[in-house]
Structures are given as C-alpha cells and as structure tokens.
Amino acid sequence: MAGVLVFAEVGEGGLAPIAKELLAAGRPLAQALGEPLVAFIAAEKAGPLAQEAGAFGAQQVYVAEHAFLKDAHPDYHLLALEQAVKRITPSAVLLGKTPLGVTVGPRLAFRLGVGVAQDVVSLKVEGGALIAERPVYGGNAMARVALRQKPFVATVRPKAFEPLAPQANPSVAVQSIPVSLDASSVKVKVLERKKVEATGIRLEDARVVVAGGRGLGGPEPFQQLEELARLLGGAVGASRAVCDAGWLPYQYQIGLTGKTITADLYIAVAISGASQHMAGISTVKNIVAINKDGDAPIFQEARFGVVGDWKKVLPAFIDEVRKLLQR
Amino acid sequence: MPLTIVVTAKQVLDPETPASALQIDTARKRMVAPPNVPPVVNGFDENAVEAALRIKDALGAPNVKITVLSVGKSFALDVIKKPLSMGADDLVLVQDDGCDGLDAFQTARVLAAAIKQMGPVDLVLCGRQASDWDQAQVPLALAEFLGLPCVHITKKVEVKDKTVVVERVLPDGTEVVQVPLPALITVSNELGQPRYPTLRGIMASTRKQPIIRKLSDLGLNPADLKPKVELLDLYIPVRQKKCEFISGDNDEEKGRNLARRLREAKLI
Ligand SMILES: Cc1cc2nc3c(=O)[nH]c(=O)nc-3n(C[C@H](O)[C@H](O)[C@H](O)COP(=O)(O)OP(=O)(O)OC[C@H]3O[C@@H](n4cnc5c(N)ncnc54)[C@H](O)[C@@H]3O)c2cc1C
Numbered sequence: 240m241a242g243v244l245v246f247a248e249v250g251e252g253g254l255a256p257i258a259k260e261l262l263a264a265g266r267p268l269a270q271a272l273g274e275p276l277v278a279f280i281a282a283e284k285a286g287p288l289a290q291e292a293g294a295f296g297a298q299q300v301y302v303a304e305h306a307f308l309k310d311a312h313p314d315y316h317l318l319a320l321e322q323a324v325k326r327i328t329p330s331a332v333l334l335g336k337t338p339l340g341v342t343v344g345p346r347l348a349f350r351l352g353v354g355v356a357q358d359v360v361s362l363k364v365e366g367g368a369l370i371a372e373r374p375v376y377g378g379n380a381m382a383r384v385a386l387r388q389k390p391f392v393a394t395v396r397p398k399a400f401e402p403l404a405p406q407a408n409p410s411v412a413v414q415s416i417p418v419s420l421d422a423s424s425v426k427v428k429v430l431e432r433k434k435v436e437a438t439g440i441r442l443e444d445a446r447v448v449v450a451g452g453r454g455l456g457g458p459e460p461f462q463q464l465e466e467l468a469r470l471l472g473g474a475v476g477a478s479r480a481v482c483d484a485g486w487l488p489y490q491y492q493i494g495l496t497g498k499t500i501t502a503d504l505y506i507a508v509a510i511s512g513a514s515q516h517m518a519g520i521s522t523v524k525n526i527v528a529i530n531k532d533g534d535a536p537i538f539q540e541a542r543f544g545v546v547g548d549w550k551k552v553l554p555a556f557i558d559e560v561r562k563l564l565q566r
Numbered sequence: 567m568p569l570t571i572v573v574t575a576k577q578v579l580d581p582e583t584p585a586s587a588l589q590i591d592t593a594r595k596r597m598v599a600p601p602n603v604p605p606v607v608n609g610f611d612e613n614a615v616e617a618a619l620r621i622k623d624a625l626g627a628p629n630v631k632i633t634v635l636s637v638g639k640s641f642a643l644d645v646i647k648k649p650l651s652m653g654a655d656d657l658v659l660v661q662d663d664g665c666d667g668l669d670a671f672q673t674a675r676v677l678a679a680a681i682k683q684m685g686p687v688d689l690v691l692c693g694r695q696a697s698d699w700d701q702a703q704v705p706l707a708l709a710e711f712l713g714l715p716c717v718h719i720t721k722k723v724e725v726k727d728k729t730v731v732v733e734r735v736l737p738d739g740t741e742v743v744q745v746p747l748p749a750l751i752t753v754s755n756e757l758g759q760p761r762y763p764t765l766r767g768i769m770a771s772t773r774k775q776p777i778i779r780k781l782s783d784l785g786l787n788p789a790d791l792k793p794k795v796e797l798l799d800l801y802i803p804v805r806q807k808k809c810e811f812i813s814g815d816n817d818e819e820k821g822r823n824l825a826r827r828l829r830e831a832k833l834i
Binding site for chain 2: 240267268281313314338341344346348349350353354355356370373375376377379380381382383384385386388389398426427428429430431432433434435437443447471479482483489490495496498503504514515525526527528529533536538539540541542543544545546547548551552553554555556557558559560562563564
C-alpha cells in the first residue's frame with residue numbers, strides 16, 4: 240500500500256482548479272506517510288494533463304483513457320477509479336467536493352468498506368490516522384474526525400487549499416492504466432445536457448462579487464447590482480433565498496449548496512449572512528455588507544459595513560464609485 | 567401492483583435557529599438548540615417527499631404507495647409525522663437506543679435492512695444531505711448497500727414506464743438522465759417548495775400510527791454498528807473580524823462614504 244492518490248478532474252483547457260488544490264492538500268500527507276503523491280487522471284485523452292499534474296506536485300501520474308470518460312459521468316468515473324485504486328492500492332484517496340467528487344468519493348469508500356470524510360477544509364496524518372476538519376451544521380460548527388482504516392477517502396472543499404507554484408520542468412513518471420468500462424453495466428443514461436450559457440465573468444473566478452439577498456424584495460433591484468458589478472469588473476451572485484424565490488436562476492447561488500467563490504472583494508446587499516451562505520465565501524478577505532439590521536450576522540464577518548436601507552445606500556454608492564473610477 | 571416509493575427522512579435541529587442560540591454538548595459531541603426551538607424534518611427530505619407526491623399526483627393515488635422511513639433514537643412524533651400530513655401513506659421508524667450517533671455508513675446499513683424487510687421497492691428518494699452534519703453520504707451508501715443505480719442532487723423526478731427520468735443539478739446547468747427502476751435518487755431544493763399539509767392531511771396523519779422497528783427486528787446488533795468515521799471533537803470556531811461601520815448623516819451619505827473608504831483601502 241503506497242501513495243496519496245489525487246483524483247484529478249479535468250476542466251476547461253487543462254486540469255480543473257480543484258485538481259491543483261488537491262495536489263497541494265495531498266503533499267503534506269504524502270510527506271507524513273513517507274509515500275509518493277500520485278495523480279489519477281481519467282479522461283478520453285489525457286495528452287498534456289499528466290505533465291500539468293507533475294508541474295503542480297504529482298510525483299507519479301496514472302492515466303486511464305477511455306471514450307466513456309469524456310464527460311463527468313459519475314458511474315464511469317467510479318468504475319475507472321475503483322479499478323485504479325485496486326491496482327495502485329494507495330493509502331489515501333482525495334477527491335474534490337464537486338458534482339463528480341461527491342458522488343464518486345463516498346461510493347468508492349463504501350465499496351471498499353471504509354469511511355469517507357466529506358467536504359473537508361483541513362487534513363493531516365497523525366498516529367496512523369487521517370484527521371480531517373469539516374464544517375457542520377451549515378458552517379456553525381467544525382467537526383474533527385478520524386479515519387483509521389486505509390485507504391483514507393476524503394472529499395475536499397474547493398478553494399480550501401492554495402495550489403502549489405507550478406514547476407517549470409517537472410520530472411514525473413507517467414503510467415497508463417487499462418480500465419474496462421462496460422456500457423451495459425451502467426444503468427444511468429444521459430439523455431440531454433442543458434447548459435446555461437454564462438455571460439461575463441464566471442462567479443467562481445471573479446475578483447469582485449456583488450451579491451443580493453431576500454431583502455432586495457424582487458428581481459428588479461438586481462439590475463443595480465449588475466451595473467455595480469460591471470463598473471467593478473465583477474460578477475453578480477445571490478443567496479439561496481433569492482434563487483428559491485425564482486428571482487435568479489440557481490447558477491447564481493453562493494454558499495454551502497451553491498458556489499464557492501474566492502473574490503478579493505464581496506459586496507453583500509440585503510443578505511443576512513446565514514452560516515450556510517457564508518460557507519461559500521469563507522476565503523474572501525474583504526466582505527462589505529449593506530443591511531438595515533445592525534445585528535445581522537453578516538456584520539460579524541464583514542470588514543466594512545453600512546447599516547442602512549439599500550434603496551438609499553446603493554444608488555449613492557454606485558454613483559460615487561462611478562465618479563471615483565471616472566467611468 | 568402499485569409503484570412503491572420509500573422516502574428517507576431525518577429529524578434535525580432547525581437550521582433557522584440563530585447561531586447565537588446554539589450550544590455544543592461537548593460530552594455527546596452534538597449541537598443543541600434551546601428547549602423552545604423544536605426540531606424539524608430535514609428540508610431536503612421534505613423536497614424528496616414532495617418529489618414522491620408529485621409522482622403520485624401524476625400516476626394517480628391508487629397507483630403509488632409512499633412509505634417514509636426514519637432512523638433515530640427518539641422522535642418528536644408531531645414533527646416526524648409531517649410527511650404523512652403532506653400525503654405520504656406510511657411512516658416506519660427504526661427507533662432504538664443503538665441508533666444514537668450512528669455515522670453515515672451505519673445509518674445506511676440500518677436503512678437498507680429496513681427497506682429490504684419491506685419487500686420489493688421501486689424507487690428510493692432521499693434528501694441530498696441532512697442540514698445537521700451536511701455529509702451527503704447516507705443516500706450514496708444506501709444505494710451501494712441495496713445495489714441500486716443512483717443519481718445524486720436532482721430537481722425533477724418523473725416515473726415513465728419502468729424507468730425514472732430525472733434532472734440533475736450541475737453548476738452550469740442541468741442534465742436529464744434516465745434510469746431503469748428500481749433506483750435511488752437524491753433530491754435538492756431546486757425541485758421547488760414542498761407542499762403545505764392540508765387540514766385533511768393533518769387529520770389523517772393524527773389517526774395514523776408509525777410502524778416502529780427495533781434494530782433486533784432487522785437482524786442488526788448495535789455492537790456491529792461501530793462508526794467508520796470517528797468524531798473526535800465538535801467546536802464553534804471563533805470569529806474575530808471587526809467590522810468598520812461607515813458613518814454618515816443619512817443613508818445616501820453612508821453609501822458615498824463607503825465608496826470613498828473602499829477606494830482608500832485600494833479595494834476598488
Ligand atoms: C442545508 C441548507 C443549505 C443551505 N444552503 C445555502 C446556500 O448555499 N446559500 C445560501 O445563501 N443559503 C443557503 N441556505 C439558506 C440560509 O440558511 C438562509 O436562509 C439564506 O441564506 C437567507 O438568505 P438571505 O440572507 O437573502 O435572506 P434573509 O435571511 O431573509 O435576509 C435578508 C436580509 O435583508 C435585510 N434587509 C431587508 N430589507 C432591507 C433593506 N431595505 N435594506 C437593507 N437590508 C435589508 C434584512 O435585514 C436581512 O438581514 C441553506 C439552508 C440550509 C438549511
């Protein structure tokens with residue numbers, strides 16, 4: 240048994256950001272165990288992805304190439320990972336808390352008869368166990384858990400770890416792993432993909448995010464938020480209450496069950512700051528809150544706050560921003 | 567034979583409880599709400615009940631039987647009966663001291679044993695996660711124990727012929743997938759608001775008694791239900807941010823001052 244294996248998902252034009260974060264999360268574990276940091280890439284064609292994994296810290300890369308691995312179909316990826324894990328016999332398997340990772344990770348663990356730590360934000364190896372910390376109760380508390388049976392399986396929250404600086408000429412051993420994937424054994428058939436075309440900057444990547452909550456009272460005020468986001472070169476987001484009300488589609492939702500963002504600046508307008516919402520912005524350093532309730536929990540985490548009615552605060556704020564930026 | 571649906575449901579601490587009112591019972595490693603805040607049915611499980619009821623509406627009531635299943639040490643009956651008042655047919659409670667503090671893996675084992683005892687089941691619907699431990703593991707483990715194909719985090723569930731057609735929620739859209747029955751599907755809040763219990767539903771549910779099972783009825787021994795994930799510690803993280811409140815004579819001035827302050831701090 241050896242190695243800390245990272246299930247490295249593929250993104251647009253390279254490895255997904257989470258794959259690089261997982262390599263950063265896995266390195267100290269590999270060092271503590273005295274084992275190599277290994278990446279597993281399941282794709283239709285891996286091409287330069289293996290080298291990229293090497294650049295971000297993988298010492299050994301296993302590649303499974305198959306036409307069925309083109310899309311993020313959890314069943315095929317589970318089958319591929321299961322076969323890889325049985326061959327590689329790693330001590331730990333790390334996946335991302337992504338639509339693919341949260342399905343594949345637990346199912347892999349249960350098939351292997353071990354436990355899984357889901358949605359973790361910190362990891363260490365201590366006394367032969369994997370110790371992980373995960374937010375629970377919507378982020379109101381933290382749980383420290385131990386996995387004692389190998390392989391340790393964990394899914395890691397996006398943005399919880401900073402990728403390592405990429406190395407220019409990584410020396411990485413690449414090995415291909417044959418996987419047998421049988422369409423007749425996979426019962427879940429994809430009929431159709433409906434992609435919502437994103438306009439402008441992706442919420443997850445935006446440096447500035449302007450988000451609105453239930454206190455806005457309806458969909459119309461989001462035009463003002465759009466305008467502010469445009470001025471600041473950012474993106475618009477929302478609380479779940481806004482999406483549940485149908486004011487904006489769910490793609491805008493930030494939080495525990497929505498998107499995790501890493502903006503430098505987050506402007507929350509009429510959002511109360513429930514822990515489940517804050518879970519999506521936990522790495523944002525500069526939170527600005529506009530809320531008429533001075534006791535709103537959002538102010539406990541904000542760097543700057545305005546206690547006031549957004550209907551008056553926001554237009555004046557936007558005008559002044561426009562002046563200052565001369566736009 | 568009607569279509570048989572099992573919906574799993576968990577009684578949880580009300581997630582709307584203000585954070586300041588929550589306390590940790592360090593001995594039991596559990597979050598506790600103040601005594602005047604009653605527990606609720608996990609919100610995503612209510613979404614799963616709603617999904618089941620929509621199937622029942624579509625196929626006609628006599629053609630669908632919905633059984634709600636829960637595992638725990640003790641229940642607030644008026645709370646856990648809510649799915650019955652929404653329109654579910656039966657409630658099965660695996661109620662046993664040995665069900666206290668089970669981890670996801672073992673909870674799923676108990677659920678699987680209870681479902682197997684019910685005879686053939688066509689569709690298992692679960693909430694995507696429970697709002698207390700936020701693990702999103704039990705349904706996936708349950709699918710593995712029952713050997714069912716599973717689709718995780720969905721917003722629409724329709725039964726067509728001997729299959730279920732569901733819409734999966736993805737960060738950049740949705741995916742329509744089809745699975746032959748029997749299958750397990752997890753449901754998310756994107757499905758839409760669960761219906762409110764009707765007066766008739768409430769009346770009917772007060773007459774209905776839950777079917778109670780013990781672990782021993784399921785052939786399970788508490789000693790075999792050791793957690794795979796050991797909970798070492800539960801704590802409330804300290805937050806030490808200090809908010810700088812922007813002043814001004816009126817709200818408009820505060821807005822302008824905020825812009826100036828952000829400029830000064832080089833944030834815009
Ligand atoms: C399991 C689970 C998962 C969840 N996941 C998420 C998630 O991913 N993301 C998420 O956001 N939520 C999530 N939630 C919901 C979360 O608990 C809150 O209910 C939600 O975030 C509240 O949204 P809000 O702040 O917009 O609304 P509210 O809490 O209703 O807050 C509205 C705020 O607007 C202010 N306001 C009203 N009028 C004005 C005005 N004129 N001027 C200024 N301020 C005003 C009020 O003072 C209030 O603070 C989840 C809940 C559960 C149980």
